[in-house]
Amino acid sequence: MTSPDAAGAPTDATGDRSGALPGRTSERASAPHQPDRSARVGDLGEADLLAAFLPRLPRGAHDEVANGDDAAVLRIGDPRVVATVDTLVEDRDYRAVWPNGRVTAGHDVGFKGVAQNLSDLNAMGAEPIGLLVSLAMPPETSVDWVLSLADGIADAIGTLGAAGCSVAGGDLSGAREVVLTITALGRLTDAGPVLRSGARPGDELAVAGRVGEAAAGLALLETAAPLSDRPGVATDPDVAVLVEDLILSQLRPRPPLGVGVAAARAGAHALMDLSDGLVRDAGRLARASGVRIDLDTGRLARFADRLAPAAALLGADPMAWCVAGGEDFGLVAAFAPGTVPEGFTAIGSVADGPGELLVDGRPSKRTGWDHFAA
Numbered sequence: 001m002t003s004p005d006a007a008g009a010p011t012d013a014t015g016d017r018s019g020a021l022p023g024r025t026s027e028r029a030s031a032p033h034q035p036d037r038s039a040r041v042g043d044l045g046e047a048d049l050l051a052a053f054l055p056r057l058p059r060g061a062h063d064e065v066a067n068g069d070d071a072a073v074l075r076i077g078d079p080r081v082v083a084t085v086d087t088l089v090e091d092r093d094y095r096a097v098w099p100n101g102r103v104t105a106g107h108d109v110g111f112k113g114v115a116q117n118l119s120d121l122n123a124m125g126a127e128p129i130g131l132l133v134s135l136a137m138p139p140e141t142s143v144d145w146v147l148s149l150a151d152g153i154a155d156a157i158g159t160l161g162a163a164g165c166s167v168a169g170g171d172l173s174g175a176r177e178v179v180l181t182i183t184a185l186g187r188l189t190d191a192g193p194v195l196r197s198g199a200r201p202g203d204e205l206a207v208a209g210r211v212g213e214a215a216a217g218l219a220l221l222e223t224a225a226p227l228s229d230r231p232g233v234a235t236d237p238d239v240a241v242l243v244e245d246l247i248l249s250q251l252r253p254r255p256p257l258g259v260g261v262a263a264a265r266a267g268a269h270a271l272m273d274l275s276d277g278l279v280r281d282a283g284r285l286a287r288a289s290g291v292r293i294d295l296d297t298g299r300l301a302r303f304a305d306r307l308a309p310a311a312a313l314l315g316a317d318p319m320a321w322c323v324a325g326g327e328d329f330g331l332v333a334a335f336a337p338g339t340v341p342e343g344f345t346a347i348g349s350v351a352d353g354p355g356e357l358l359v360d361g362r363p364s365k366r367t368g369w370d371h372f373a374a
Ligand SMILES: Nc1ncnc2c1ncn2[C@@H]1O[C@H](COP(=O)(O)OP(=O)(O)O)[C@@H](O)[C@H]1O
Pocket: 027, 050, 054, 057, 067, 068, 069, 070, 071, 086, 120, 275
């Protein structure tokens, strides 16, 4: 973990204070800084695009943890401010009407936008204090849908346990499809920040929250054939309850807020949230920390077992959802051996290595989510 710098010199997520190109985050390390400018972003993918994009942006004197981790930490006195932004785009992050017939309520989109942002604060060990909400949409959007979105924002703040977090401002604009961008500001507790870059050989790797649920929900929503016709659902009310639960974890994810602060207080060496799938996010943590992470799928079995009845309906592999599915917004963390706190499940280990992730001893064929992957 990077310790706060008394001299106030900005550090990046890796603790690099040199002012040169940042060192070890996954987005910045391995990619070319001068990509072919005539290529399309889809040819590059997110990681390589960010590796070329981020170094061109200025750093500020207030940066304690500069851009590149789950959220930035700005030192303007104490307590320190943590800042992050995320966007939801219609047809990229949700569908107005899903192939299975489910209609996405404004409430769902508002809830998810808040959850996704508060998750990044959680991942730094920070407490939410305020949100800025930017909403762009077609003029045909119904007022009812937009007011329902506002209710979803309020519901998420209350339900997720961020009482006291305000919506401090925002913006409205027109667009071809709905684009919701939320900026979240948090207050750093004395225990944080916990960066992605602090994992050490010998640590245990652990997750908080379940994995694979939102990916299962997405697969169910994307299935056109009615599930009610399938024997599993028709005959077993428990399966119907599970299916609805999984769909809700996609539409209204529930990050375990507060667990990030608890992890920081328990002395977590590294911490980040799970948005793009365990393989991709734990791989980023491994690269940012310059260690090898060994993921043991045997220890994910209890997550996969819960998803098995839904996977059976779709002929899918529940372990694939657990290993590579995104949008659960739990946490992945590295702790010194024997210090994994309550609320976390140990799923692997950290060893000396070149910044890589192995799944059951081998590089994974699964890659997790990339907005620009073909
Ligand atoms: N357009 C951008 N301008 C500046 N920084 C960006 C931009 N897009 C992403 N980043 C930074 O790159 C890092 C990776 O981004 P992302 O994968 O979206 O993070 P997260 O999963 O935490 O939301 C973050 O630290 C983020 O702040």
